[in-house]
Amino acid sequence: xxxxxxxxxxxxxxxxxxxxxxxxxxxxxxxxxxxxxxxxxxxxxxxxxxxxxxxxxxxxxxxxxxxxxxxxxxxxxxxxxxxxxxxxxxxxxxxxxxxxxxxxxxxxxxxxxxxxxxxxxxxxxxxxxxxxxxxxxxxxxxxxxxxxxxxxxxxxxxxxxxxxxxxxxxxxxxxxxxxxxxxxxxxxxxxxxxxxxxxxxxxxxxxxxxxxxxxxxxxxxxxxxxxxxxxxxxxxxxxxxxxxxxxxxxxxxxxxxxxxxxxxxxxxxxxxxxxxxxxxxxxxxxxxxxxxxxxxxxxxxxxxxxxxxxxxxxxxxxxxxxxxxxxxxxxxxxxxxxxxxxxxxxxxxxxxxxxxxxxxxxxxxxxxxxxxxxxxxxxxxxxxxxxxxxxxxxxxxxxxxxxxxxxxxxxxxxxxxxxxxxxxxxxxxxxxxxxxxxxxxxxxxxxxxxxxxxxxxxxxxxxxxxxxxxxxxxxxxxxxxxxxxx
Amino acid sequence: xxxxxxxxxxxxxxxxxxxxxxxxxxxxxxxxxxxxxxxxxxxxxxxxxxxxxxxxxxxxxxxxxxxxxxxxx
Numbered sequence: 250x251x252x253x254x255x256x257x258x259x260x261x262x263x264x265x266x267x268x269x270x271x272x273x274x275x276x277x278x279x280x281x282x283x284x285x286x287x288x289x290x291x292x293x294x295x296x297x298x299x300x301x302x303x304x305x306x307x308x309x310x311x312x313x314x315x316x317x318x319x320x321x322x323x324x325x326x327x328x329x330x331x332x333x334x335x336x337x338x339x340x341x342x343x344x345x346x347x348x349x350x351x352x353x354x355x356x357x358x359x360x361x362x363x364x365x366x367x368x369x370x371x372x373x374x375x376x377x378x379x380x381x382x383x384x385x386x387x388x389x390x391x392x393x394x395x396x397x398x399x400x401x402x403x404x405x406x407x408x409x410x411x412x413x414x415x416x417x418x419x420x421x422x423x424x425x426x427x428x429x430x431x432x433x434x435x436x437x438x439x440x441x442x443x444x445x446x447x448x449x450x451x452x453x454x455x456x457x458x459x460x461x462x463x464x465x466x467x468x469x470x471x472x473x474x475x476x477x478x479x480x481x482x483x484x485x486x487x488x489x490x491x492x493x494x495x496x497x498x499x500x501x502x503x504x505x506x507x508x509x510x511x512x513x514x515x516x517x518x519x520x521x522x523x524x525x526x527x528x529x530x531x532x533x534x535x536x537x538x539x540x541x542x543x544x545x546x547x548x549x550x551x552x553x554x555x556x557x558x559x560x561x562x563x564x565x566x567x568x569x570x571x572x573x574x575x576x577x578x579x580x581x582x583x584x585x586x587x588x589x590x591x592x593x594x595x596x597x598x599x600x601x602x603x604x605x606x607x608x609x610x611x612x613x614x615x616x617x618x619x620x621x622x623x624x625x626x627x628x629x630x631x632x633x634x635x636x637x638x639x640x641x642x643x644x645x646x647x648x649x650x651x652x653x654x655x656x657x658x659x660x661x662x663x664x665x666x667x668x669x670x671x672x673x674x675x676x677x678x679x680x681x682x683x684x685x686x687x688x689x690x691x692x693x694x695x696x697x698x699x700x701x702x703x704x705x706x707x708x709x710x711x712x713x714x715x716x717x718x719x720x721x722x723x724x725x726x727x728x729x730x731x732x733x734x735x
Numbered sequence: 736x737x738x739x740x741x742x743x744x745x746x747x748x749x750x751x752x753x754x755x756x757x758x759x760x761x762x763x764x765x766x767x768x769x770x771x772x773x774x775x776x777x778x779x780x781x782x783x784x785x786x787x788x789x790x791x792x793x794x795x796x797x798x799x800x801x802x803x804x805x806x807x808x
Contacts, residue, residue, distance in 0.1 A: 260779075262779045263776070282779055284776050284777035285776045285777055285778070285779050286776055287776045287777070288775050288776055289776075323777055323778070323779065324777045408783075473783055474783065474784060476783075476784055481783035481784050482783045483783025483784040483786075484779075484783065485783065485784065485786065514779060514786065516786050516787055516790060517786055520786055520789075520790060599783065599784065599785070602784055602785040602788055603778060603785045605785070605787075605788040605791075606785035606786070606787030606788045606791075607778065607785075607787075609787055609788055609790075609791035610787050610791075611775065613791075616791065625792075643777050644775065644776060644777055645775050645776065645777070645778070646775040646776075671753075676775055679775065680775060693751070693753060694753070697753075713751055714751070715751055715752070715753050716751065716752045716753070717752075717753055718752055718753070
């Protein structure tokens with residue numbers, strides 16, 4: 250595969266735009282996670298098929314840095330028994346046409362379980378069962394995607410907090426089998442593999458010894474943190490020293506490495522006081538490692554034959570259904586295989602935290618009001634009821650809208666509905682570029698400002714219609730797409 | 736930023752204008768953009784602890800409207 254050597258770069262997410270531009274001298278390449286820049290608005294009447302909106306202005310911004318851009322998809326993982334939401338494909342094609350990446354990548358994971366009612370979103374990238382069926386199905390999917398997009402593809406080696414299932418292929422053998430069957434690249438996430446090893450799965454060196462190293466096109470590094478005795482892939486800081494050391498040891502063995510990317514979550518940078526200088530220093534260390542790529546190649550592969558997976562492993566569908574059920578404390582499918590695994594509790598915690606994080610970010614004023622009105626314990630109880638009633642939504646705006654409907658039916662606080670209406674209208678205004686209108690039966694500004702600043706509520710009765718004006722220059726819908734009416 | 740009366744919508748209802756950004760949180764940090772309305776898509780690639788809840792939980796404002804962050808877990 251004739252791919253360009255792109256060098257060392259940084260992930261590009263909402264919230265990291267300015268920082269990326271500030272440190273652009275330290276970057277050879279940036280990697281966009283496209284779905285974080287897309288939006289989704291269902292049809293106003295609830296019918297018809299909605300599409301995902303690609304915001305061209307926001308996606309074109311990294312191109313202005315004059316660096317090559319890679320696309321790291323996060324919402325259309327390739328590790329499930331069934332294809333993901335087909336709407337991703339059209340939006341990915343549009344994204345590729347804008348960013349023109351040399352290759353793209355996605356996760357070797359699944360996001361939903363399926364039953365007779367359709368897909369049930371789990372809210373987290375989950376690991377597939379490492380069986381012969383999985384390797385075959387996933388490899389066929391990757392081949393189809395490569396044919397459809399006409400763009401080289403690499404899958405990311407995922408995090409797995411579960412213990413290995415007896416009879417599964419090892420992590421390294423599973424990924425090797427898929428890469429060779431699909432004739433694709435590997436995005437070797439060193440922090441993911443190191444995290445897996447710290448938590449009891451196959452060690453990083455053993456994984457590397459089983460991989461077709463000539464297929465490792467890209468490396469990710471990141472930081473993490475502890476939780477209940479598990480190391481988490483939380484992208485919460487700079488890479489721990491063992492991950493840097495692993496990169497230094499492995500990169501000379503990689504003949505076709507084309508990029509090394511540093512991943513970090515924007516909120517963590519300020520919360521943990523990570524300076525631009527520290528990020529630049531880390532990138533400089535990675536660049537020194539990058540310079541050693543392919544410098545210690547061994548002659549030929551010494552991997553030996555791959556063992557076969559056991560024939561009695563659960564089917565992919567049974568595994569997905571069982572994992573989803575076990576996360577909800579139910580028995581179904583292959584749930585018995587993981588029900589006693591403490592890693593299940595880790596996944597459960599992380600899913601809940603992601604959902605809470607989404608809601609407090611998307612509905613900050615409503616959530617402050619709910620905590621004031623219900624107390625911390627009451628809010629926890631409300632969350633618990635909502636988690637049981639509604640599966641997670643992939644898009645933040647959809648999760649916020651669904652939670653809002655639930656809150657309206659469950660909680661009665663003065664003018665709460667109006668605060669919720671206002672925040673949802675703000676979402677619509679941002680997504681459509683069109684003003685939105687909401688009614689208040691009190692003066693809106695004193696109420697909203699009191700919630701925003703933590704002041705005592707000030708209620709001034711009056712009838713007001715609020716025109717919520719779009720934020721300037723943000724989230725304008727792409728050309729040719731009619732914004733939904735409120 | 737404030738309410739901008741624009742016109743009478745009906746005999747009794749006053750229409751006012753508020754920017755969508757009012758819903759955005761206080762700018763707690765400087766280097767990373769705190770732009771809620773730019774983050775309505777999917778979550779970023781991460782398989783670990785979501786810090787946004789911690790930030791919400793630790794958020795408090797003193798009498799001078801100074802925003803303080805609690806300790807991170």
